[in-house]
Amino acid sequence: MQDADDIPRIALDWHRDGKGAALATVTQTWGSAPRRVGAMLAISGAGDMAGSVSGGCVEGAVVAEALEAIGDGEARHLEYGVADGDAFAVGLACGGTIRILVQPMGGALPEAVLADLVAAREARRPAALITPERGAPRLETRGFEERFRADRSGFDEESGDFVAVHNPPLRLIVVGAVHIAQALVPMARIAGYDPTVIDPRAAFASEARFPGTRLMEDWPDDAVRALGLDTRTALVLLTHDPKLDDPALNEALRSGVFYIGALGSTRTHAKRLERMRAAGFTEAECARIHGPIGLDIGAAGPAEIAVSILAQMTQVLRRGA
Structure with a gap:
């Protein structure tokens, strides 16, 4: 920090x-x-x-x-x-x-x-x-x-x-050490967040790709439980893979994190919501998920998508969901 x-x-x-x-x-x-x-x-x-x-x-x-x-x-x-x-x-x-x-x-x-x-x-x-x-x-x-x-x-x-x-310092937990995460993490750090990147794939979650960043090569649900989720935490899901995103999403919906965002198209997000409802989450709980992630600013490329995500995180933090 x-x-x-x-x-x-x-x-x-x-x-x-x-x-x-x-x-x-x-x-x-x-x-x-x-x-x-x-x-x-x-x-x-x-x-x-x-x-x-x-x-x-x-x-x-x-x-x-x-x-x-x-x-x-x-x-x-x-x-x-x-x-x-x-x-x-x-x-x-x-x-x-x-x-x-x-x-x-x-x-x-x-x-x-x-x-x-x-x-x-x-x-x-x-x-x-x-x-x-x-x-x-x-x-x-x-x-x-x-x-x-x-x-x-x-x-x-x-x-x-x-x-x-x-208040506790702001934290950003990113599931998925992908290109968007490489742009988002340094931006979020400048904005005052303490970032952690979670990805069980060692080739993705490497020091070379994320210098000076806390990396966890664990399954996302285990990692977020170890970190603890609170009202000063934002969770961003970027893997596109339900077997990685969904376990962390389950933990987040049971917590008080102020922001949950998940990458994917409108169709992908609709399927995600179906899985969450099947897991027992209510409509109000599912509505906490921002998907497709980020503000609609016409972003193109990883860096601009990262800008849209950070902007939406800021909007929710300062103005509420």
């Missing part, structure tokens, strides 16, 4: 190594702010950075504030925008405005709370880091299901607390 997906752990490691650390989190945005609410930046006492709160517009100013916060242990509430007098120096030239909360480790942000957050993320459990207007931050793993589903951080209207949602 990219470092940006491990920001809490990086901050915790810096703190435990004696460097000092702070977490900066976007709490509110207006206009064309470059990062969404909940975006994070970790800063060490030596000025190291991981992540981003503005795509580079105000990071320098935030680091300076964070270093002061690490020194005195006090949180900082910052605001930057194009209306600032020094907009082009530390403001947002894109025209937006953002508010940022800076929390130094061991001071405003207790080590134990961040350690629990890191543990929850490693266990792929959704968690919410709650920062009240007054009082110490705390971690909650229940009671924020709607925010978890929408992946939406923000201020709670009733309590006024800031709720930073920490």
